[in-house]
Amino acid sequence: MTLPQLPTLWAMQPEALAALADTLSQDAEGRAARPRQEAQEALTYTVEDGLAVIPVQGALSKHGLELWGLRLLTSMRGIAAMLTSAAADPTVRAILLDVDSPGGTVDGIEALHGAVRQAAAGKPLYAWADGLMASAAYWMACGARRIGAPATAQVGSIGVISMHREYSRALENGGVRYTVLAAGRYKAAGNPVEPLSDEMRAYLQSGIDAVYELFLSAVEQGRGVSRDKALSMADGKIFIAGEALRAGLVDRVCSREEFINDIRRDMSMSLAELRAQNPDLEQELQAELEKARAEGAASARAQAADSERETLLALADVVLGPSADTLKAVVRAGVTPEQLKALRPLFAPKAASRSTAESDPARDRALEALAAAAAAPLSTAPEAVAEPAAKDDYMALVKEDMRVSGRTRGQAMAEVAREHPEAHALWLECAQKEKK
The missing domain is CATH 3.90.226.10 (2-enoyl-CoA Hydratase; Chain A, domain 1)
Structure with missing residues (x-):
């Protein structure tokens, strides 16, 4: 070379x-x-x-x-x-x-x-x-x-x-x-x-x-x-x-x-030195922290609302069976209770059949069960320490299923209701008595 x-x-x-x-x-x-x-x-x-x-x-x-x-x-x-x-x-x-x-x-x-x-x-x-x-x-x-x-x-x-x-x-x-x-004019430029x-x-x-x-x-x-x-x-x-x-x-x-x-x-460099040399840095970090906290709180509220909605829909599926499809469609479409109340007159039963519709015992039982479920405390987190569940204790069985399977509360309620219909029926009966 x-x-x-x-x-x-x-x-x-x-x-x-x-x-x-x-x-x-x-x-x-x-x-x-x-x-x-x-x-x-x-x-x-x-x-x-x-x-x-x-x-x-x-x-x-x-x-x-x-x-x-x-x-x-x-x-x-x-x-x-x-x-x-x-x-x-x-x-x-x-x-x-x-x-x-x-x-x-x-x-x-x-x-x-x-x-x-x-x-x-x-x-x-x-x-x-x-x-x-x-x-x-x-x-x-x-x-x-x-x-x-x-x-x-x-x-x-x-x-x-x-x-x-x-x-x-x-x-x-x-x-x-x-x-x-x-x-090319410059092709050989600088040749030796x-x-x-x-x-x-x-x-x-x-x-x-x-x-x-x-x-x-x-x-x-x-x-x-x-x-x-x-x-x-x-x-x-x-x-x-x-x-x-x-x-x-x-x-x-x-x-x-x-x-x-x-x-x-x-x-x-110590935190004090960092603050002294960068006076605006702490405020910027604090603002970022507050923003992250607010976003986290909003996310937690949204997750809680989603969990509650899925719990009620799962319960409606168990109680109402095929009739729950309409309720699911309405809820997942994002219709609020206020909107439903405003629309109710459009779907009210005719006068001739109103007394029969309003005295439908199956519907009354379903509504009471849904109200009881809405009043119950909601939690998607499994218990840290769970006692063995009694066969006739429906909610204890639900908690145990959540702990073992990782299902949400609504999913666990539906699963336990299918596997333990007697416990589920007893729980519904107790919920109705408490409501009265």
């Missing part, structure tokens, strides 16, 4: 990019004689007392790069996978990006920055510049809640770079001539065997400027600064930690231990 096969756009320190290119060129020339190294360990994070530490080390690229067991480029997708896993890990309460990187490719950095933002939306996320946090590494980390660095750390180098190597003079001196054939014209330079620069604009926007949003402030931070300079603090690139210059202690204090 040689440099022309690498991505053309980088958010990386120029000297680090040049060193990487030289390393790859030397490896390509001497790879046959180089012994194979042991494979690198898979990317993973550690968790201690609820803090997940995600390592971000070395130059970065979308897929990473390993040659002969050596990791030359760290996978951005591997880092994003660790972020996703830590955000979903129930043992993790906060996340720390432990960064020591000169940056990396432009390809893949937007997706990694998005993974950082998504993880930070669910859990507090911090970043530590462990020696070097440059270019794409800063692009990734600028959305952290707080960025810390030791006094000797280097932070910044915010910008975009592309290296163009041109070998036309060397090839000519060596007696080699290349002819580039391409369809032809001098770079002003037109092709402007074309390549336009792409660099577009990526730089994305970088600036990420810094603006992540650090909460204006465009002018972002431009002052993103001029390509690399800052020592103290300068980075004054420029607004980091939030704290301290030891690693002090920074982690700050994070742990955030994790264990």
Whole structure:
């Protein structure tokens, strides 16, 4: 692998990019004689007392790069996978990006920055510049809640770079001539065997400027600064930690231990501190709680009404038999007692048969039974401790059936009435006597 096969756009320190290119060129020339190294360990994070530490080390690229067991480029997708896993890990309460990187490719950095933002939306996320946090590494980390660095750390180098190597003079001196054939005016722009014209330079620069604009926007949003402030931070300079603090690139210059202690204090913030720092939060939470209580009470009332209705309909089914179908249809249609009372004259029996209709003993018994059922206490919850039910105690049998089967009260009453008709008849008789 040689440099022309690498991505053309980088958010990386120029000297680090040049060193990487030289390393790859030397490896390509001497790879046959180089012994194979042991494979690198898979990317993973550690968790201690609820803090997940995600390592971000070395130059970065979308897929990473390993040659002969050596990791030359760290996978951005591997880092994003660790972020996703830590955000979903129930043992993790906060996340720390432990960064020591000169940056990396432009390809893949937007997706990694998005993974950082998504993880930070669910859990507090911090970043530590462990020696070097440059270019794409800063692009990734600028959305952290707080960025810390030791006094000797280097932070910044915010910008975009592309290296163009041109070998036309060397090839000519060596007696080699290349002819580039391409369809499309800019198809061969930046090729290494032809001098770079002003037109092709402007074309390549336009792409660099577009990526730089994305970088600036990420810094603006992540650090909460204006465009002018972002431009002052993103001029390509690399800052020592103290300068980075004054420029607004980091939030704290301290030891690693002090920074982690700050994070742990955030994790264990007391309720009093939370109230002091967020005076409106308690009122919002109280409002949410009251809303939840009101909704719960309304739901409980609706469930109680449904339970009562089903109890009465089940009893009507037992007492009235097929005649209960009309009652069920009326109730389930949502007709209220007041509406029924208003409609009653339309369904009143004719004068000739009124005395007979009003003295119907079967109807009177059914109405009395329904009235007794409506007066009885309703509960859909089984008794915590149930005594063995007597065979002639209808309501005790109902409670026992609810406890064993999980049926509602109305369902249990109907079931027990079918299985124990004698107990049911005795209960009806007692209910009618109490009514009189």
